[in-house]
Amino acid sequence: MLKLQKREGCGGIMKAYLILDDGTVFTGTSIGSSREVISEIVFNTSMTGYLEVMTDPSYAGQAVVMTYPLIGNYGVCYEDTESIKPWVDGFIVRELSRIPSNFRCEDTIQHFLEKNNIPGISGIDTRTLTKILREKGTMNGLITTKEYKDLTPVLEKIHEYKVEGVVNKVSCKEKSVYSEGKYDVALMDFGAKENIARRLSDRGCKVTIYPAWTKAEEILAAGHDGIMLSNGPGDPKECIEIIKEVKKLYDSDIPIFAICLGHQLMALAAGADTYKLKYGHRGGNHPVKDIMTGKVYISSQNHGYVVDTDNLDPKVAQPAFINVNDKTNEGLSYVGKNIFTVQFHPEACPGPQDSDYLFDRFIKMMEVKA
Secondary structure, three states: OOOOEEEOOOOOOOEEEEEEOOOEEEEEEEEEEOOOEEEEEEEEOOOOOHHHHHOOHHHOOEEEEEOOOEEOOOOEOHHHOOOOOOOOOEEEOOEEOOOOOOOOOOEOHHHHHHHOOOEEEEOOOHHHHHHHHHHHOOEEEEEEOOOOOOOHHHHHHHHHOOOOOHHHHHOOOOOEEEEOOOEEEEEEEOOOOHHHHHHHHHOOEEEEEEEOOOOHHHHHHOOOOEEEEOOOOOOHHHOHHHHHHHHHHHHOOOOEEEEOHHHHHHHHHOOOEEEEEEEEEEEEEEEEEEOOOOOEEEEEEEEEEEEEOOOOOOOOEEEEEEEOOOOOEEEEEEOOOOEEEEOOEOOOOOOOOOOOHHHHHHHHHHHHHO
16 A cells, blocks of 8 residues: 555545645645546646636646636636636646635636536645646646545556547537638637637638648638647647648648647648657746747746757748747747747737737738738
8 A cells, every 4th residue: 555645735515635646645625526537737827817727728638736826816707718618627726715806707616617517626735736746747646535545546547547639629520610801711720719719800810710630621722811720738749640631731832820739730740849848838927039039028828748949950940939948949930931830829918918919920921922
């Protein structure tokens, strides 16, 4: 029997436990659903935007730890959702505000989690948990209301868990038109946040949203002015068939703008490589530097994988942005192509609109092409 490394949390109606892959156990209070779930445990450093986090499809297959100590004080405003439903497997906080105060508030996090059958835990030491994930790297964990005396069989199940098939899970199931406008844009939905379509629509774009598995031939035959590759969850190398279709889009002469997973998929399609970060970048305060201008922007990020620029063919693509903190790649400009991609989220509002200009760059690319 493995040693139980228990960290006591606050009392409450029902106890809940977070069991990590390394055998560490945190004890807190159950919030939301009481169902048991095994997931990849990641942390987000944002002070606000917890509803956007929970409804971001890029978190499919993951349970999120919010590092800010008080979550839920302004409640839930459904206008701020990024998808039709929340995608997180679980939600982990230090303290949950049960009496929100905001003129836009429509619901509480507790009720939101309950009605969406999402388990959560509050009252644990999220600072210690985050330090464990930073020091040992992202790991799997179990959220449960059951107290296990013997952790051996539980840890075996936790260790076996893998985030797989999540792009197909979160993508739309059929093509749809989001808005009408002057510029005709195809948005490939690998787990797209709604704000991407909003940003394009605000700039006069007709946005047609395609499922992740759509063939390149269908998109190219539609005569779009530009193509947007969205964010999404999981390991980009798992998307073998999607990468083949992205390569066909790469070979065309249509302007392409890609974000996050789309950025990684384009890199793989062009012959580059990706690798997994130790604990990823997730939050609303990540500084990125535009290599050409030297300007630094505050960005919103949510990814566990990055493009490997050490083996990047300079005749194919050039680094365009770099992460100020760890020097990893944050964007590429493709040589001889109307293609640029970024790892961060310009559609989000961390700066609050530091990198929103990238959508304007995409519009100009379509204007020149026209």
